[in-house]
Amino acid sequence: MKLIVVAALAVCALVPCVDASSSRTTTVAWCYNEPACNSSTWSTLFPLYCNGSRQSPINIMSANATANASLTAFGFQNFNNKSAMTTVQNIDNTVRVTLGSGVQISGGGLSGAYDTLQFHFHWGNGSSVPGSEHTVDGKRYAMEMHIVSTKLTYNRNITLATQDPTGVAALGFFIEPMSGNATNSPASWSNLTSYLSNITTEGSIVSVAPGISLDDLLVGVDRTKYYRYLGSLTTPNCNEAVVWTVFKQSIKVSSDLINLFSTTVQFANSTLPMTNLFRSLQPAQPVTTQPASSAATVHCSVALVALVALGLALIRG
């Protein structure tokens, strides 16, 4: 009998269940680091969406990405605002930075404007054990930054947005170690990572002082070159509500700063460092990208003009 009770309690700790005392639904346990709740279990523990057919992340095969002329440049509103970041916290098995209102994205083939709510990170174990979620042609990058936005209609309500197949727009940026022996660079990343020592334990949260913008963190990336596909949240409940944009160029950050993520912050109920925060790859989805460089078109046009000119010359001659 005791065994049955213990077993029932154990199940209750892992799957959605109602707290009998208050009749509210308790938070569901999922994790990256334990066999009972790591990403291989999510399709079983959270079958409603994690077992779906447009799940993320995926491996992007660059040669299979088809041309899509609607993938125009984005508009990034308030990405240059050095006071937009409000807090940084250790929550939901990641480091999350929350943004104040007024930060938005539009264009980029999206159906309209989206409010940008937060960004967070996925990483492996230091700069030498990569931990991006998406991979490109099988390559896994050191880290991946996800900037999460929701359709204006939902007034920053993520619960409503995740019920719409295109309610969430996520921007994925790969992060790679800088070449050479640079340390503590770029300055924007030095500033951001300086907060990590204040949020070592799960649930801890601190304010971000004005001084760095999203543009500062996205230094060096050509934001007109990206992949697009329809997928899901990469953590439970894995809602299939995400328009994914994965940028081709990576952000270059010095190895010492990349290493701070996997050595400073800790998992919930643990003094273990937070490492290998990425979901296993999911089945491929159709991916699109910008049509081939306009330079090729220019060359063709020049050749065509030359041929016409030659033709005219021959006729006149």
Ligand SMILES: [Zn+2]
């Ligand atoms: Zn993410």
